[in-house]
Structure formats: structure tokens, C-alpha cells
Amino acid sequence: MSDLDFTLAEDAFGQLQLTLGDGSTHGGVVPVRAFPIAAPDEGVSLVGHDGHELVWVPRLSALDASRKAIIEAELAQREFMPVIERIVSVSSFVTPSQWTVATNRGETTFTLKAEDDIRRISTTTLLIADSHGVHYLIQDLAALDRNSKKLLDRFL
Known part of the structure; x- marks a missing residue:
């Protein structure tokens, strides 16, 4: 469905409620990006509680x-993906290893189980x-x- 004739509001429980142009309402609606990394502004599906x-x-x-703000707020709650700005340290060059990184949400430490957990999305983008x-x-x-870069190269 590509008709943009709809309204969005939060119900009393904080869930997204969708009202379509024909007057039908749907509760528990969830926005889902088709391409969250490559094209975050393109292709967002509003999915009902049944998954359709x-x-x-x-x-x-x-x-x-207003509709854009509501959808972006819902997506921000669902899509927690910190951006690594700097790799502070790595405990070992053999996995599993502890990584300490500086992200756009602060410094954190996590465990990398295997080198396969580092995926190349494009020539310049990685997902860990x-x-x-x-x-x-x-x-x-x-x-x-x-x-x-030097620390990361040991795992790529």
C-alpha cells in the first residue's frame, strides 16, 4: 500500500495507532526501515501487530x-545502533576479545565473539x-x- 493518507497518534499505552484514509484504525503499529544503513530516509513500512x-x-x-517526527521517534526507540568513532583498546587479537570503543553515545566495552561478527556493508562501512x-x-x-585503523586491520 503506498497511499500516504493516514494519521498517527500514541494510544494510552504509548503504542502507535494508525488511522487510514478509509477510517479504519490499527493499534500496535511499528515502523520498520527497509534499508536502515544504506538509505535510512527511503522505504519505511508501517506494520500492524500481526506483521502485515x-x-x-x-x-x-x-x-x-508531525507524522515524520512520530515515525522517527519510534524508529529511534527500536534502532539502537551506536556509531563507533574510535577504538580505544582491544584485549586480544584472538577472539573472543574485549573491545573498548568511543561511540556517539559514549564509551563502552563489548565482547567480539568471532571475526565473522564484523561485516562489511560497503567499502567504507562496517557493522560489528x-x-x-x-x-x-x-x-x-x-x-x-x-x-x-591499526587495531581494526588485525581483524579484517
Whole structure:
């Protein structure tokens, strides 16, 4: 469905409620990005509690400010993906190893279980999964400092 005739509001329980242009309402709606890393503004699906798509939004920028803000707030709650700005230290060059990193959300330490948990998304972008399933993003390898690149190269 690609019709952008809908309204969004939070219900009394803080869940997203969708009202379509035909007047039908759906509670427990969840926004899901089609391409959260490569194209975060493109392709957002509003999915009902049963897992079926109710509305397809081709571009978030096509929405008015209030609907866009509601969807972005919901996505921010669901998509916790800190961006690694610097690798402070690595306990060992053999996995599992403890990594201490500086992210856009502060410094943290996590366990890298295996080198396979570092995935190349593009030539400049990496996605690192820790032992608890939290994903960390390196948006631009070239932007990392020399020491961070040196530590990371040992795992790539």
C-alpha cells in the first residue's frame, strides 16, 4: 500500500495507532526501515501487530513534520545502533576479545565473539555485532584515527 493518507497518534499505552484514509484504525503499529544503513530516509513500512504491512512510505521526507517526527521517534526507540568513532583498546587479537570503543553515545566495552561478527556493508562501512547482539556501526573507515585503523586491520 503506498497511499500516504493516514494519521498517527500514541494510544494510552504509548503504542502507535494508525488511522487510514478509509477510517479504519490499527493499534500496535511499528515502523520498520527497509534499508536502515544504506538509505535510512527511503522505504519505511508501517506494520500492524500481526506483521502485515499497512502503509508503505517511500520517503520520510515526503511526510509532514508531525507524522515524520512520530515515525522517527519510534524508529529511534527500536534502532539502537551506536556509531563507533574510535577504538580505544582491544584485549586480544584472538577472539573472543574485549573491545573498548568511543561511540556517539559514549564509551563502552563489548565482547567480539568471532571475526565473522564484523561485516562489511560497503567499502567504507562496517557493522560489528557484540556477544549480546548489539550492533555497532563504523560509518567511514577513513574517518577513524590511525590507532583505530591499526587495531581494526588485525581483524579484517
